[in-house]
Amino acid sequence: MDATDLFDDPRLTASGLLYEVHEGLIAKLDPIWKANGLSGLDANALMRLSRSPGRRLRMTDLAAQTNLSTSGITRLVDRLQRGGLVRREAAPDDRRSSYAVLTAAGATRLARALPAYLEGIERWFTGLLNRDQLNELVLGLRVVRDAVNPEATALDEDTVGRL
Template identity: 55%
Template sequence: MNVLPLDDPRLTAIGLLAEVYAGLSARFQPVFAGAGLSEIDFETLIRLGRSPRQSLRMSDLAAQTGLSTSGVTRVVDRLERDDLVARIACATDRRASYATLTDKGRERLFSVLPGHLADIEDNLTGLLGDEELATFLTTLRKIRDVVRPCATAGADLEARADAEGVRL
């Protein structure tokens, strides 16, 4: 009879990661909800806010968030209705458009950040020393680059926008 390796450290690693993610998501939710944002709304706004020109091609935004093209369209539609995001057509490719953070979107994002950063400090980064945090970030990037290689799609936006003749 084969014995299952229930004490395998790989199971422990993925279990701990899932527990940490679930716990952090639960801790972050009240701050997002207080600003009228869902977790994916916040992720969309923060990705736009941290991108060159605070804008991403819709396909790159989908790749970064892990949403399907139709999923990111629905999120951007909702954020656009609330005037948090605007769509800008690509001048050289009628099939492409960019999602761009509006002034109101930037204000909403900045209103959420103090509480969100406090939650991150209290529940994650503040628990680690400087060296531990540096190692942790390096390790996360290493894993992310394998499991979500598109997570930085569009990082070269300015060069692409210039080449495509887009005014962002």
């Protein structure tokens, strides 16, 4: 394969666009979280918890869904716990594991930030696509996510449709 053909490979275009979109959205949306005293990582964890059954996840599941190591999720949950946004709960069936649980204060903080966040999502992402484009994008993203990060898929069918 000629170097010019290699450089023009549409797979590079697709992956490059994905990276550019991700970075652009982060730049547009991070100020919303910061205005509410949260980092993007904090917000991601709080959203995952808020959309999970019982507003809780095993620490290992939260780590997988946020793409953090076990030590990384421990530090994140410790910080969120100090802020009163989550609490730890022992797993009744396994003494070695525990749950991160969204507190009322965490739900309130997230709910305060979400209207501006959703407005930003609408302005810079979902609102730019028609319904068919958005549905196809979501389906495609699920296929890729399930292949590259199968641990991040929620076990509960009701939750899977919402993440």
